[in-house]
Amino acid sequence: MRYVDLTGSREAAGRSIRMRDMARRLPQLVRRSLALAWRVDRRATTGLLLCQTVAGVMQALGLIAISGTLTALLTSGDVYHRLLQAWPSVALLATATGVRALLGITVSWLSSRLSPLMSREAEQMLLTGCAEVELSAYDDPDFNRDREAADRGAQVTGDLIDEGQDLIASAASFLAGAIVLAGVSWVLLPLLVAASLPQALAQVSAARVRYLANLRSNGDNRMLSVLRWHIFTREAADQIRAGTMAGFLSGRYRQTVSRINREDRTAADKGARMSLVGALCGGLGSAVVWAAVVWLLATGRISVGHAGTAVFALQTVGQSVRGLVAVGARAVRTGLYMDDWTRFLDLAGGYTMRRGEHRPTPPDEIKIKSVSHRYAGKDQDALSDVSLTLRRGEVTALVGFNGSGKSTLSKLVSGLYLPTGGQVLWDGVPTDDADPQALWQQVALVPQDYAHWPLTVRENVTQGQPTACGDAAVREACEAADADEVVDKLGAGLDTLLAREWLNGEELSGGQWQRIALARAFFREAGLLVLDEPTANLDPRAEYRIFQRLRDLAQDRVVLLVTHRITNVAVADRIVVLDEGQVVQEGTYKDLAEQEGGLFQQLLSYQVTPEPDDERQGTRA
Numbered sequence: 001m002r003y004v005d006l007t008g009s010r011e012a013a014g015r016s017i018r019m020r021d022m023a024r025r026l027p028q029l030v031r032r033s034l035a036l037a038w039r040v041d042r043r044a045t046t047g048l049l050l051c052q053t054v055a056g057v058m059q060a061l062g063l064i065a066i067s068g069t070l071t072a073l074l075t076s077g078d079v080y081h082r083l084l085q086a087w088p089s090v091a092l093l094a095t096a097t098g099v100r101a102l103l104g105i106t107v108s109w110l111s112s113r114l115s116p117l118m119s120r121e122a123e124q125m126l127l128t129g130c131a132e133v134e135l136s137a138y139d140d141p142d143f144n145r146d147r148e149a150a151d152r153g154a155q156v157t158g159d160l161i162d163e164g165q166d167l168i169a170s171a172a173s174f175l176a177g178a179i180v181l182a183g184v185s186w187v188l189l190p191l192l193v194a195a196s197l198p199q200a201l202a203q204v205s206a207a208r209v210r211y212l213a214n215l216r217s218n219g220d221n222r223m224l225s226v227l228r229w230h231i232f233t234r235e236a237a238d239q240i241r242a243g244t245m246a247g248f249l250s251g252r253y254r255q256t257v258s259r260i261n262r263e264d265r266t267a268a269d270k271g272a273r274m275s276l277v278g279a280l281c282g283g284l285g286s287a288v289v290w291a292a293v294v295w296l297l298a299t300g301r302i303s304v305g306h307a308g309t310a311v312f313a314l315q316t317v318g319q320s321v322r323g324l325v326a327v328g329a330r331a332v333r334t335g336l337y338m339d340d341w342t343r344f345l346d347l348a349g350g351y352t353m354r355r356g357e358h359r360p361t362p363p364d365e366i367k368i369k370s371v372s373h374r375y376a377g378k379d380q381d382a383l384s385d386v387s388l389t390l391r392r393g394e395v396t397a398l399v400g401f402n403g404s405g406k407s408t409l410s411k412l413v414s415g416l417y418l419p420t421g422g423q424v425l426w427d428g429v430p431t432d433d434a435d436p437q438a439l440w441q442q443v444a445l446v447p448q449d450y451a452h453w454p455l456t457v458r459e460n461v462t463q464g465q466p467t468a469c470g471d472a473a474v475r476e477a478c479e480a481a482d483a484d485e486v487v488d489k490l491g492a493g494l495d496t497l498l499a500r501e502w503l504n505g506e507e508l509s510g511g512q513w514q515r516i517a518l519a520r521a522f523f524r525e526a527g528l529l530v531l532d533e534p535t536a537n538l539d540p541r542a543e544y545r546i547f548q549r550l551r552d553l554a555q556d557r558v559v560l561l562v563t564h565r566i567t568n569v570a571v572a573d574r575i576v577v578l579d580e581g582q583v584v585q586e587g588t589y590k591d592l593a594e595q596e597g598g599l600f601q602q603l604l605s606y607q608v609t610p611e612p613d614d615e616r617q618g619t620r621a
């Protein structure tokens with residue numbers, strides 16, 4: 001089995017890595033890396049630019065000093081006189097070399113300070129971007145693929161500062177060498193650039209091959225990180241052991257890794273072949289350049305001193321051209337990853353929340369009007385033509401078989417999803433027209449899979465939004481959820497860190513966590529309370545108490561309860577029975593329990609265990 005991602009547009013971008021594109025993109029990349037660096041640390045960025053400029057000037061001065069030294073040493077006259085003439089150039093050379101070394105150290109110090117800051121800033125921007133997309137985005141495989149790619153882009157963002165600095169340094173030293181070389185003989189310059197071209201082309205082609213190989217392994221890489229998470233973390237550690245799954249999972253991991261390795265190896269071999277051809281052509285080109293220097297010297301077109309300078313300048317320019325191309329190819333590849341990041345931030349996969357500005361108050365009535373909903377990529381509706389009204393002061397319960405659409409409906413009511421057909425109206429205003437953050441201020445939700453935040457008990461309950469009443473309100477919510485007895489047993493009370501993996505952290509049982517999740521919802525001063533299977537992990541006593549409290553909670557809010565505990569559902573004012581995404585029954589517990597042949601009666605029959613005597617009689621009959 002292979003995990004494949006559709007990567008059309010990115011593959012097209014990868015295929016377009018050519019010399020011309022690279023030349024066009026490099027200045028953009030340097031600009032982009034400097035802009036991000038500027039955003040995180042202005043002083044360090046200014047320092048870097050200054051250092052690079054001065055280093056370039058020092059490089060040029062160094063070459064001029066070499067020329068001066070050689071000319072002085074190679075002129076006629078006695079040794080003492082020649083040394084005397086050469087010493088200012090030697091002093092300049094030493095100073096330039098020393099200053100360049102110091103600047104090099106400063107540049108790498110500043111870069112190493114900026115690089116992690118940039119990656120973290122990029123990651124932070126990505127996290128902010130993710131929190132601003134519609135929940136439905138996560139159902140779309142394309143969004144998930146783009147998000148992973150953007151994550152990788154954020155991680156490599158820091159590399160761009162090093163690459164940008166290397167590019168600036170190579171460009172500065174190329175410029176310095178070129179000016180000196182042109183001073184000796186301008187013929188050498190185009191010759192040298194032409195000689196460096198084959199290597200440049202080879203490097204760019206190798207970078208393209210590597211990027212495309214990486215792209216082909218994208219789906220496999222994503223699966224690797226998922227497998228790694230499952231094998232590595234505590235989450236599924238018990239099931240891996242009890243299910244003796246370690247061998248199977250490691251095998252799947254190895255298979256996936258070996259597919260990625262195969263792609264990498266092919267790319268590396270292809271890249272090496274390209275580099276070899278490039279190096280051979282480059283060698284021939286260099287021979288032509290050196291032959292040109294010898295010819296210029298032999299025909300008396302340049303002096304011996306100039307020839308010596310040309311040797312150094314050639315080395316400098318050659319090195320910087322190679323550096324420009326190698327770092328350039330790397331930077332373009334990094335740039336492609338960064339494109340994934342910027343594109344994701346710009347478009348958020350096309351899922352940025354664009355709703356209205358209405359700010360809802362606690363609703364008196366929530367009307368579900370002919371609502372249908374189909375998840376992205378599905379060919380069937382999860383809900384079709386559902387109409388229902390929820391009112392403040394009432395508990396409405398949703399019951400039905402697995403997959404009948406209960407959770408989907410509760411997410412539409414709370415504005416987490418927007419319906420693909422029909423409307424959900426909060427006091428007459430469709431959820432599409434409400435400011436989502438303002439609407440969610442009015443929602444207290446206990447989902448089926450609630451988060452086990454690695455935070456203190458207090459933060460777990462307040463969700464980081466304490467009220468003016470402080471801990472008194474937290475304790476009150478805990479009491480309402482029967483979580484007070486859980487908190488009392490914890491070493492540091494509300495300050496206890498609920499994460500066993502850290503020092504002094506504590507772990508709760510499944511039912512204890514559910515009580516905390518309930519306290520979280522009860523703490524919130526919201527007009528809509530949605531409880532999706534709120535008692536699945538609770539003991540019978542806690543479950544009984546929670547159902548009893550629902551009536552009080554409903555006094556000043558709309559309560560929507562999703563449950564399979566049919567026997568307890570009598571607490572609801574109204575029960576709505578869903579089947580295959582449609583409402584099939586609606587009424588009070590008494591009405592529905594008496595409706596012969598109805599789905600509710602059927603559901604009820606599965607939960608009311610017959611007395612042994614009834615069972616025997618039934619068997620006999």
Ligand SMILES: Nc1ncnc2c1ncn2[C@@H]1O[C@H](COP(=O)(O)OP(=O)(O)OP(=O)(O)O)[C@@H](O)[C@H]1O
Binds near residue numbers: 378382405
């Ligand atoms: N995020 C999703 N993406 C795609 N399909 C989904 C998604 N969530 C639910 N579905 C599909 O929608 C249908 C209704 O699911 P829903 O979770 O609403 O059912 P439910 O009645 O709450 O089930 P359960 O009792 O098992 O919790 C199911 O067929 C399910 O496969």
